[in-house]
Amino acid sequence: MNESILIVEDEEELCLTLGDRLRSEGYSVEFAGDGQAGLEKATRLPFHLIILDIMLPLRSGLDVCAELRQRGLSTPILLLTARSQTIDKIAGLKIGADDYVTKPFDTSELMARIEVLLRRAPFRNEIEPRRGQNIYRFGQIVIDIQSTKVTQDGKSVDLTDREFRLLHYFAKHPRVTLSREELLREVWGHKSGTLTRTVDVHVASLRQKLEPFPKKPELILTVPGAGYRFQA
Known part of the structure; x- marks a missing residue:
């Protein structure tokens, strides 16, 4: 880029x-x-x-x-x-x-x-917006929390409500490995021990919409046996 x-x-x-x-x-x-x-x-x-x-x-x-x-x-x-x-x-x-x-x-x-x-500072991602600032920037991706809108290269990205919530949670925890259990609890409100492929399905959908090569993701990485990491 x-x-x-x-x-x-x-x-x-x-x-x-x-x-x-x-x-x-x-x-x-x-x-x-x-x-x-x-x-x-x-x-x-x-x-x-x-x-x-x-x-x-x-x-x-x-x-x-x-x-x-x-x-x-x-x-x-x-x-x-x-x-x-x-x-x-x-x-x-x-x-x-x-x-x-x-x-x-x-x-x-x-x-x-x-x-x-x-x-x-090749590109200082704005990982932690200041108080009152509700915009995250990761490369060409802009996440506006207040308006619940996401743009990439200046173009709107159409996300479902749950996809947006998941992306928001990833944005708040960049470069941290997040377990499926944590994501289900924090994004979906599921109780511990719930077995479902919901997270995997939504991550795959986000990759299709945000990654240049979804089968070789560079933004949302799979950590084998542990969960996912948002590589901002």
Whole structure:
């Protein structure tokens, strides 16, 4: 999967130039021309990195950065600023930005900083949403608990109520081996000792809907003799 980058910048020429360079390096690029649009896109779609200008229409980059962190988004953020004042850079880092570049900048330097951020955190899945934040992100999969909706690559995934509950439970316990008995108890409310293939049937269905190769799953793994593990 190509690493995806969101550029929130109102200078069209800079967007075109930077977008062309990033695509030539193999990155997938999305754009937003103001702070509000950037905030909405960053919280709706999963990205590996966000390049965020400080001076933006509607909402400033600092405001957007702070809001994203308050919502629990851990995606690396690289700030762009035309200002030379140290106070902007310090403020950005204090509210959760990972790095900054002052405009005008050398494109090679920017690319180097991007590579460092992506290497440091290739993709930080949001496994534990903060209080009040009900969205889990695992790669290209987004699970919205409040609306009970799941999307993959931005497209809606049609799940039954029980499939959604099962996926939600997996999401809350990433990389933990969960027994069939625990899943039956916590997701279905069955008493201990219940014998049924319900879990296996629902896991198979989730794999069909979420895994590129359901017969060789990479997301929901079978742990022989133990149960299943959500490999987020």
